[in-house]
Amino acid sequence: MAEGPDPGSDPGPPVPPPRPLDSIDQDILRMLQADGRASIRSVAERVHVSRANAYARINRLVEDGVIRGFGARVDHERAGHGTSAYITLKIVQNTWRTVREQLRALPGASHIALVGGDFDVLLLVHSPDNRALRELVLTRLQAIPEVLSTRTLLVFEEEDLEPQA
Template sequence: MTAEQMAEDWERTGQEPPPRPLDAIDRDILRILQTDGRASIRSVAERVHVSRANAYARINRLIEDRVIRGFGARINHERAGQGASAYITLKIVQNSWRTVREQLQELPGATHIALVSGDFDVLLLVHAPDNRTLRELVLTRLQSIPEVLSTRTLLVFEETDLDPKAPPAP
């Protein structure tokens, strides 16, 4: 089966093929790119001791396999004018995840959406300029989605991005 046929199969069934296994070099490449998403292919290749062509092929494979979902900047939301942040938990109508997810993706300031287990169904992280905007988002936008049964808002007082190059705490 060709790569094009596999892609068509995935599109038709909605099921992704399992990712190819990662070796130590792949994991080192991921660690480097997590720390510095702007690292050049040359720099990555030198740091993992492979040729530029090999590093380029590995990064492309990691992108194709959707191990790498994209490249971006880590933002200090407060300094970027988004001083109010909250985790919002949602209880939703059973089997409505896909519909709700599509609507949540359209929300201004939504930066992370997760389907979870436990006392609620969805965990949503949002950033807003101020509490008034955050309140409007919850009371007007979220609670007007028919499949959303209830919400709970947890204000974020302070947040810290974890450094991927730092060793885990003992």
């Protein structure tokens, strides 16, 4: 299993303890998940607070790390990455942080998770086609010294579950 700290790894900046979220914060989160481009004014109107209050709450959610960023939801097939796969990896014990950094650099890597069970890491990738996926797995992933084994689960169809506004 790949748990535990890597010797000599940098733990990064300390994360502040989470502040409790009230119902207005939860409503703001739901709105921004459904439409990350919503204006402060529309957020304020929908949750029944002033614009200054909405602005302050959104900033606090960002500063506290509750909101990690804003982005676009991409249709990978229409963007030229029509092949998707979940890849499971078994890795050398205590190498999670090292492996994670190498996985982040892979083209098409979309989600990385350290998990418990029969394997250690679950990786979601999007690639242009099966040939590119094969190249990624056989050339890039299996060349990582800490990766003991991989299994590739080809995705036939997928759907992101998006929050309702």
